[in-house]
Amino acid sequence: xxxxxxxxxxxxxxxxxxxxxxxxxxxxFSGFQTLEAGTGEAAVDLARQRRPDLILMxxxxxxxxxxxxxxxxxxxxxxxxxxxxxxxxxAMSADRDRFFSAGFDGYISKxxxxxxxxxxxxxxxxxxxRGRP
Numbered sequence: 001x002x003x004x005x006x007x008x009x010x011x012x013x014x015x016x017x018x019x020x021x022x023x024x025x026x027x028x029f030s031g032f033q034t035l036e037a038g039t040g041e042a043a044v045d046l047a048r049q050r051r052p053d054l055i056l057m058x059x060x061x062x063x064x065x066x067x068x069x070x071x072x073x074x075x076x077x078x079x080x081x082x083x084x085x086x087x088x089x090x091a092m093s094a095d096r097d098r099f100f101s102a103g104f105d106g107y108i109s110k111x112x113x114x115x116x117x118x119x120x121x122x123x124x125x126x127x128x129x130r131g132r133p
Contacts, residue, residue, distance in 0.1 A: 005031035005118065008125050011052040012036050013043040013069070014087065015061050023056065023087070023112060030118035038062075040069030047079045054125050056087040056108065059099070067102045074103055085124050087112075 010027055014020040015038045024034050035050055037043040040061045047055060055073070059066040066086065073079040085106040086099040096107050106124045108117070 005122060006125075007031060007033055008053040008122075009033045009035065009050065010121060011043060011046055011050070011055045012087075013038075013040070013055060013057045013061065013066065015039065015058060019058075019110060019112075022114070023117070026112070026114050026117050027121060032118070032121065040064035040066060040072075043069050044072050044079075047073055047082060048076065051079070052082060054121065055082055055084040056121070057084050057104070059086060059088040059090060067099075070103055083124060085121075 010032050012020060012023050012027070012034055014023060020036055020038070024036060027034050035046050035052060037046050041063050043055065043057065057066040057070060061069070064072070066088070070084050073082065073084065083105040085108055086104045087108050087110060088095070089110040091109045099107055108120050
């Protein structure tokens with residue numbers, strides 16, 4: 001475990017197996033602990049059970065999408081304060097605006113940059129640790 005990650009627990013919500021594996025492997029190599037969900041429904045259930053330090057949420061998911069999952073998590077007192085970052089290939093400025101308007105705490109575009117990704121995740125954990133924006 002690296003000093004910087006502090007062993008933070010990150011829930012990765014991603015239905016593409018290759019993207020999920022890459023994110024998981026990069027984060028675990030950097031000392032983060034990870035949970036994984038392939039659907040919005042599974043993400044909501046896991047977040048309620050384990051209360052991760054941060055959720056990385058894909059937007060396009062089978063079943064309920066990432067925005068609907070976000071809304072369900074924000075509506076539940078147990079999960080409302082968990083920071084949730086959109087992790088998506090939708091990179092247009094209108095998309096980013098939509099994600100922030102929906103209530104996401106941040107945004108990371110795919111494909112991820114494996115050198116920058118752990119620091120991006122840590123920055124979201126630290127920023128939220130000092131108080132949500």
